[in-house]
Structure formats: structure tokens, C-alpha cells
Amino acid sequence: MSDDHDESTLGRIETEVALLMRFGEATRRATGTAEHRVLDRAAYVILRHLADAGPQNVSALAARLNLDGSTVTRQVSALQRDGLITRTPDPSDGRGTVISPTPAGLQRMAAVQAARTRLYGDMLADWSAEDRDTLAALLGRLNQALVNRNRR
Amino acid sequence: MSDDHDESTLGRIETEVALLMRFGEATRRATGTAEHRVLDRAAYVILRHLADAGPQNVSALAARLNLDGSTVTRQVSALQRDGLITRTPDPSDGRGTVISPTPAGLQRMAAVQAARTRLYGDMLADWSAEDRDTLAALLGRLNQALVNRNRR
């Protein structure tokens, strides 16, 4: 008897995720181009990951971000052109290149991150702290579930 | 005193949403191309909205989906080419075109929707019904907050 209920909940989740992606995309487009500039592309995600996980190879980035190596290569090239990362030869592997964020890159990333966080703060202004916590936790679990599924 | 806590919660939400968009995109790419074919593009979102809200104009679709009119025009053209929607002149406005889903379109959409719902069912297999409900509800509120913010 609870199957019907479950089905519809899954449907709602599917709907809401699709909507979120739609709106998130639009928001990224709007905020990325308008105020902060330059950090438009997937650049933000790459810089974030570099800041979190430290300097690393193109391949490692590609694997972690679920992107093709060639995509990361191009993004990284753009970031280098803008002085936000540096490429250095991997000392332990002549084929590899280690990508490190520059101070400017970290700063730029932090600024965008702060702006986004502020945005969420505005949007969720009337939410209780508890609801925010719950949302963060459930989203984390959802992402974990996504990762696990992709890994299979 | 709770400000620090709030800050970090907002940061987590920001992180998780960014991650979700990244993985969601990858998932869409993977499931869209592999099994169901044809319904790759924003086509799915358009068909869903037509199924939910009934036949409507290009402009209405564009406004609702947060897309440029030209984008919707092209998506709709592709959908028409594939026999998934029909265009009829708006009887009440000679400039307008009413977009209606065809049975084939509805069927295709339902198939993709079912596949996605199944996917979520798999991923969230070990979640309690309560957690699923809560996730659906909070995502709904988050989207509502996003819509409100865009409207401002």
C-alpha cells in the first residue's frame, strides 16, 4: 500500500531535481556573466576541487569531476591564460602535468563561492536552521548515492 | 553564535547543489544517449511541462522554463520533426502557435520519466520513506525559493 506513495515521492524527487538543474543553470548563467566575470565556465568547479584536494594531474581532475580529459585540458588552458592556475611538469612522471591554483585563482574562487553562499543565504532567509541542516545533509546523501551508482 | 554554523551550512548546501548539477548532468548524458535515445535535449523538460500544464505557446514555455524564446523554438522544431509535438495556429491570436504533445511524445516522455524514477528508486533503495519525503519537500521549497529570487 505504501508503494503508491513511494512511487509518487520518487517522482517528486525526480521532478525537483530536474527543476533544480534547470534553475541552477539559469542562475549560474546570470550570476556568472554579470558580476564576477571570468569564472564563468566549469573553471569554478576545477578551482574548487584544486583548493579542496590540492594540486593534481589533469587525469585525476577529469576522473573526479566526471569529465573527459580533453575537456579538462581546455578548461585548464583557459585558467592558465587567465593566471588562475599554473602547470608544472610532474617530477615523478614525465608525461604528467601538475595543476596548481595560483593565489589569484584561489581568491577568485573564494569570491565566487562567497557570492553564491550569500545568494543561498538570501534565498533561504526564512528557513529554520534545522531545515537548512536537513537539506544539506540529504543533498549530501543524494550525491553519495549518485556517486555510488556511477561507480557500479 | 549560530552564525558560524549557518555559514557553514550554507556552504555545504552550495557545495552539494554544485555537485548535484555536475553528477546530474553526467547522468543525463549517460542515460539519455544510451537507452532511451532521441529525448536527449531539453526536449524532456518541454514534454513534461506540456504533459503537466497542457498545450501552450512558445512564449509561455520559454517563460516557464527560463529559456530564451529562440531556444524553445528550436527545441520545439526538433520535437516536431520527431513527431513528438504538433504545432497549431493559436485560434485566439494569429501570431501565436500552440504546442501540443502527441501521443507518441507523451509516451516517450513517460518512458524516460519512468526510467529516471526507477533510477532514483535504485539509488535511494536504502532510504526510509520519511527521508525521501523530506528530501522531496525540501527540494520543492528550494526550487520555490529559486523561483522567487529570480522573480525579484
Place this chain on the structure above:
DNA sequence: GATAAGTACCTGTACGATACAGCTATCTGA
């Protein structure tokens, strides 16, 4: 009821993000 202003849609064009295929340089194991 004529005409100016607005609206709906389409088309041309451009761009960003991405993937896949193929290349070169380098590494590694038998």
C-alpha cells in the same frame, strides 16, 4: 478605422561545454 507601439515567433549567428578519435611523448613490465 488608421496607425503607432508592442508582441510572438522565427532565423542568422555566435559561443561555451562537452565528447570522441587520433597524435606524441613517456612509462612499465615481461
Place this chain on the structure above:
DNA sequence: TCAGATAGCTGTATCGTACAGGTACTTATC
């Protein structure tokens, strides 16, 4: 040592999207 694997880059293609401009139609004003 050398055959196969791997790291990264480049060429090319595709998709989704936006913006600018055009045409046809509608609405409001006088």
C-alpha cells in the same frame, strides 16, 4: 629492449543556449 599502456594535447563535431534582427500580427489611441 620493446610492446603495450597511459598522460596530455589537438582536431573536429554536437548540443544547448543567447542575442540581434526580421516579419507578421495584435492592441491601443486618436
